[in-house]
Amino acid sequence: MSVWDDLDLLLDSPSSLTAKPTTSGTIKEKPGFKASEDAAALQKAIEGIGTTEKTLIEILTQRSNAQRQLISKAYQEATGRALVDDLKGDTSGDFEDALVALVTHPAQLDCQEFIKATKGAGTTDSALIELFAAKSNRQIKSMSEAYLADTGRELSHDLKSEVSSDYGKTLLILVEGKRDESTNVDAAKAKADAKALYEAGEKKWGTDESKFIDVLCHRSVPQLRQTMVEYKSISGKTLQESIESEMSGKLEELLVAIVKCVKSVPAYLAERLYKSMKGLGTTESTLTRIIVGRSEVDLLDIRAEYTKLFGCSLYSAIESDVGGSYGDCLKMICGADD
Structure with a gap:
């Protein structure tokens, strides 16, 4: 069965889908946090000869998103440059994508993932399905607001031009974010x-x-x-x-x-993670989106479901599938090896 x-x-x-934000995230607020100190440490790591990846990982994966927003602000004030631009200029590939995702506001990140899934030739339907099926009304509303602020257009309007038939109709209903919450x-x-x-x-x-x-x-x-x-x-x-x-x-x-x-958003996302690492090649975009995106929501629950479903820990799956600074970054967000 x-x-x-x-x-x-x-x-x-x-x-x-209906619970209020839970304490099932792996990333928590860091006590005694000082944005200016973290910003200075990041500046040193980025401006020195060669980038100190370890410092970037240690700071950005061990602060809550709200704290990372304050670090970005302090960094901009100290250097006159946007932290996200310096991260893009100084790192590359999947590691860069993970760090950029970490310093992006969650609703903004969802909005960027939506744009990625719909731009260019063809639509990445599996990413669209995950984006809307696994979100609460509140998360969908925040994403739509971020999209409007970013593009000046309604998300539902742009989605309508990408999808059709009953599939499109279903997505458009989900995008309204009107599921009964009683x-x-x-x-x-x-x-x-x-x-x-x-x-x-x-x-x-x-x-x-x-x-x-x-x-x-x-x-x-x-x-x-x-x-x-x-x-x-x-x-x-x-x-x-x-x-x-x-x-x-x-x-x-x-x-x-x-x-x-x-039935269970964490079990569904655990399955998505498993499929992104199974077989030849890894779908890094899915890995980054779920691990960063759920790090303060329900990543602990996803970890538990992963072990239950696949008989090994999410941490060990990441370890055997991705290496380098990108792998280190994901493992730090994932937390313990269950």
Whole structure:
């Protein structure tokens, strides 16, 4: 049985889609922090002969994002230059990307990831799906506000020109960030939704995708979890299995991601990390986005799920997959070897 089929534990477990920011991050505020001292140490590390990568890693991975914003401000005041520009000028490749991500505000980072996923020829759908399926209403709203401030345009407007069909329609609903956030569960409604989904999919010839889209994008997490339990008792299959057998392509990938995130965002992201390191080559952009982006949200939970799902620690997976300063940086953010 796959980890995604175990519905028994579901109803009582917390959810990062609706929970307030938690203490499950690996990076915390550093006590006794002095922005000017850190800025001076970074300046010395950057301006000396050769860059002292170790200092950059030690400072930037051991301060909270709010503290890193203050360091950037102090650095600009002391040198007249933007810290992010000096990091770009002094480091390169994946290590540069990780450091730049660390000194970027979280909503701004999401906004940049969205731009990266949609610019150029073709759209990076897997990154788009992860960006919107794994985010709470609050995070989506912050990303949209950062995008508007940055580009002068509505994020939903620019997304609309990139995506189409039911897949596009689903993403655009998620981008509205209007998932119901109540914690009350209406058992009768869960039964009715489960029945409607069964009749829209397994039970009929052809699938009524709009029913799946409506229920999965709008209901609260506790409500959807109850619906999934009801669905399994009606159809004998999990909702995920039905989506996988009834749909295909990007819509299937997106709806499965939503179902997985309703169950457990940390488990979904652990799986994304595993896939980014499995096989030939590593998808460094995914590694950096998740490890930096979730470092103050739920990286401890992601680590625990990673060990549970794949039988080895996230730390050891990073260690065997990426080296150099980039690997050292990710391992420092990851924290302990579970």
